[in-house]
Amino acid sequence: MGAVDIAVPQAPLLSRTPMVALLGNPNCGKTALFNRLTGARQKVANYAGVTIERKEGSFSSPAGHGFRVLDLPGAYSLSAHTPDEAITRDVVAGLRAGEQSPDVVVCVVNATNLRLNLRLVLEIKRLGLPMILALNMVDVAKKRGIEIDADRLAQELGMPVVETVAVQAGGEKSLLRALDAMWPLHESAPQPLAAIDAVGVEETQREVRRILALVSSDARDTGNLTEKIDNVVLHPVLGPVILAVLMFLVFQAVFSWANVPMDMIKAGVDGVGTMVKGAMADGLLRSLLVEGILGGAGSVLVFLPQILILFFFILILEDCGYLPRAAFLLDRLMGGVGLSGRAFIPLLSSFACAIPGVMAARTIQNPRDRLVTIMIAPLMTCSARLPVYALIIAAFIPEREVYGFMSLQGLVLFVLYFAGIASAMAVAYVMKRTMGANSKQPLMLELPAYHWPHMQNLALGLWERCKIFLSRVGTIILTLMVLLWFLSSFPGAPEGATHPPIYYSLAGILGRGLEYVFAPIGFNWQICIALVPGLAAREVAVGALGTVYALSQSGEELAQSLTPIIAGSWTLPTALSLLAWYVFAPQCMSTLSVVRRETNSIRYPLMMAGYMFALAYTASFLTYRISLFLIGG
Numbered sequence: 001m002g003a004v005d006i007a008v009p010q011a012p013l014l015s016r017t018p019m020v021a022l023l024g025n026p027n028c029g030k031t032a033l034f035n036r037l038t039g040a041r042q043k044v045a046n047y048a049g050v051t052i053e054r055k056e057g058s059f060s061s062p063a064g065h066g067f068r069v070l071d072l073p074g075a076y077s078l079s080a081h082t083p084d085e086a087i088t089r090d091v092v093a094g095l096r097a098g099e100q101s102p103d104v105v106v107c108v109v110n111a112t113n114l115r116l117n118l119r120l121v122l123e124i125k126r127l128g129l130p131m132i133l134a135l136n137m138v139d140v141a142k143k144r145g146i147e148i149d150a151d152r153l154a155q156e157l158g159m160p161v162v163e164t165v166a167v168q169a170g171g172e173k174s175l176l177r178a179l180d181a182m183w184p185l186h187e188s189a190p191q192p193l194a195a196i197d198a199v200g201v202e203e204t205q206r207e208v209r210r211i212l213a214l215v216s217s218d219a220r221d222t223g224n225l226t227e228k229i230d231n232v233v234l235h236p237v238l239g240p241v242i243l244a245v246l247m248f249l250v251f252q253a254v255f256s257w258a259n260v261p262m263d264m265i266k267a268g269v270d271g272v273g274t275m276v277k278g279a280m281a282d283g284l285l286r287s288l289l290v291e292g293i294l295g296g297a298g299s300v301l302v303f304l305p306q307i308l309i310l311f312f313f314i315l316i317l318e319d320c321g322y323l324p325r326a327a328f329l330l331d332r333l334m335g336g337v338g339l340s341g342r343a344f345i346p347l348l349s350s351f352a353c354a355i356p357g358v359m360a361a362r363t364i365q366n367p368r369d370r371l372v373t374i375m376i377a378p379l380m381t382c383s384a385r386l387p388v389y390a391l392i393i394a395a396f397i398p399e400r401e402v403y404g405f406m407s408l409q410g411l412v413l414f415v416l417y418f419a420g421i422a423s424a425m426a427v428a429y430v431m432k433r434t435m436g437a438n439s440k441q442p443l444m445l446e447l448p449a450y451h452w453p454h455m456q457n458l459a460l461g462l463w464e465r466c467k468i469f470l471s472r473v474g475t476i477i478l479t480l481m482v483l484l485w486f487l488s489s490f491p492g493a494p495e496g497a498t499h500p501p502i503y504y505s506l507a508g509i510l511g512r513g514l515e516y517v518f519a520p521i522g523f524n525w526q527i528c529i530a531l532v533p534g535l536a537a538r539e540v541a542v543g544a545l546g547t548v549y550a551l552s553q554s555g556e557e558l559a560q561s562l563t564p565i566i567a568g569s570w571t572l573p574t575a576l577s578l579l580a581w582y583v584f585a586p587q588c589m590s591t592l593s594v595v596r597r598e599t600n601s602i603r604y605p606l607m608m609a610g611y612m613f614a615l616a617y618t619a620s621f622l623t624y625r626i627s628l629f630l631i632g633g
């Protein structure tokens with residue numbers, strides 16, 4: 001650690017728990033450090049703009065002092081250009097209403113890229129808050145032969161400098177010691193932010209060069225491997241081909257790897273169902289357990305392996321550093337519809353769920369670009385659609401190979417994802433046109449060095465996904481299933497009924513009413529029932545179909561899994577029409593409410609719901625009618 005004498009200010013001692021803010025350029029390891037300090041599990045990935053909100057945690061130092069700590073979005077400078085950078089600026093400069101400015105700023109820098117990172121350090125230093133510089137990623141720097149004289153750097157900057165490795169156990173120790181060395185802390189307030197003019201920038205730049213010349217040796221090897229990989233991956237012809245092949249392989253894997261674990265879960269759920277049926281007398285409670293809970297929530301649970309496989313690939317791509325490259329490759333394509341390559345990462349996040357996608361649009365500088373990106377994010381195929389797609393595909397698309405190596409089911413899934421992307425691009429094009437054209441801005445994105453995915457990140461990421469999925473199944477899906485079971489079971493069938501009791505139930509009446517609206521696109525009343533709870537969350541539709549069909553089965557038939565039932569009772573045009581519906585329909589309340597929050601207006605979520613319903617109905621109508629015409633009912 002580089003020690004320096006810091007003049008102790010004559011301010012009163014701090015009486016509250018001190019707040020430490022982690023600040024630095026994007027992708028320098030702030031969140032990794034935050035997680036290491038606090039034991040939290042915030043998302044860490046190898047591209048700029050992962051963190052988009054302030055996150056708070058706490059820890060105590062070896063000397064027993066308690067600290068609060070803030071993880072902030074990365075920023076290149078304090079003159080914010082994007083909404084996420086603005087959060088960072090406002091927090092450190094004490095501009096947020098009702099929030100104290102931090103008592104200590106830990107400026108995290110990427111030791112392999114001091115030239116870029118030091119600018120921000122100098123800028124923050126002008127705020128005059130107590131500061132520590134954390135030279136992070138020294139492990140990578142050492143491997144590359146970059147040597148930094150930490151003592152000298154501390155002298156030049158007038159602040160303690162510590163070396164950290166945020167991804168290694170114990171890699172935060174030196175920072176903790178430095179914090180203890182600062183104890184006791186005093187009250188401090190930041191200097192007002194001064195607007196920096198061109199002269200200021202020039203001066204800062206000169207200062208950076210001067211310091212660099214004093215403290216760092218030239219690197220022997222500056223990420224040679226990264227360059228070599230990029231020559232292939234960013235190649236104008238090879239690049240896009242590699243991207244397409246990668247995407248394609250992912251969807252193939254989702255189907256071909258998932259079979260065995262899915263069968264196991266299915267067998268487990270069926271086994272429990274048979275057991276309950278055997279152990280209990282026929283009655284309401286048994287029906288609730290078997291048809292409501294196992295038939296409903298159980299049929300969603302089966303899709304866990306597919307979701308995990310999809311995320312396995314997404315997490316690897318995120319962590320190794322490939323994502324910003326893909327953004328570059330697609331920049332031209334996206335430019336064609338008036339979007340910038342910046343929109344790529346928010347849109348890609350939407351494959352997990354539109355909500356983080358909509359929020360990640362904060363990293364987009366141009367307000368119109370940001371709005372268009374938000375509006376099309378829900379057209380990206382979120383993971384909640386996967387169970388719906390997978391169910392219908394498994395029921396209607398035969399499990400065979402095309403050209404000897406592609407699974408037909410995987411291919412159909414790929415087409416569905418592609419349909420989402422293509423329509424998003426078309427919508428973006430139209431919106432850009434109607435909002436008035438504006439000039440396209442060049443894409444400026446930092447390309448991080450590649451590294452192997454950290455197994456721990458990967459495992460944690462998958463575990464988080466697993467938890468999210470299971471808790472959805474256990475909470476919202478389960479609740480809706482019980483509600484739906486209730487609505488589908490009462491009032492019972494009248495005297496001399498010719499249909500199963502559900503036909504006469506409240507849900508049945510609702511479904512039959514909706515059928516008037518949806519019959520033109522091929523939906524029967526059972527599907528119509530499932531669409532309603534499916535509005536809350538898409539996967540619920542699968543569970544709802546599970547419950548509805550379980551209740552539609554007569555007598556003592558053994559609980560059959562959903563796939564063969566729908567294969568037997570729907571026509572292919574109906575199945576295709578439902579797939580088309582799910583590509584477009586805005587079946588997710590939470591997304592709409594996040595859009596409302598992010599755009600600060602009710603207008604945009606309404607517009608979104610409107611255009612998506614219109615698209616969904618039209619697409620399903622065309623799909624249904626055309627396939628009826630071509631293949632018959």
Ligand SMILES: Nc1nc2c(ncn2[C@@H]2O[C@H](COP(=O)(O)OP(=O)(O)OP(=O)(O)O)[C@@H](O)[C@H]2O)c(=O)[nH]1
Pocket residue numbers: 024025026027028029030031032033043044045046047048049050051052072073074075136137138139140164165166167168319454457
């Ligand atoms: N080898 C090595 N990798 C690191 C270290 N610290 C972080 N990383 C990796 O660097 C990448 C970025 O880490 P994050 O913690 O997400 O960076 P961040 O500063 O929070 O990024 P933003 O939220 O985008 O501003 C991840 O892939 C981490 O695994 C380190 O000390 N050594």
Ligand SMILES: [Mg+2]
Pocket residue numbers: 030031032043044050051072073074
């Ligand atoms: Mg972060």
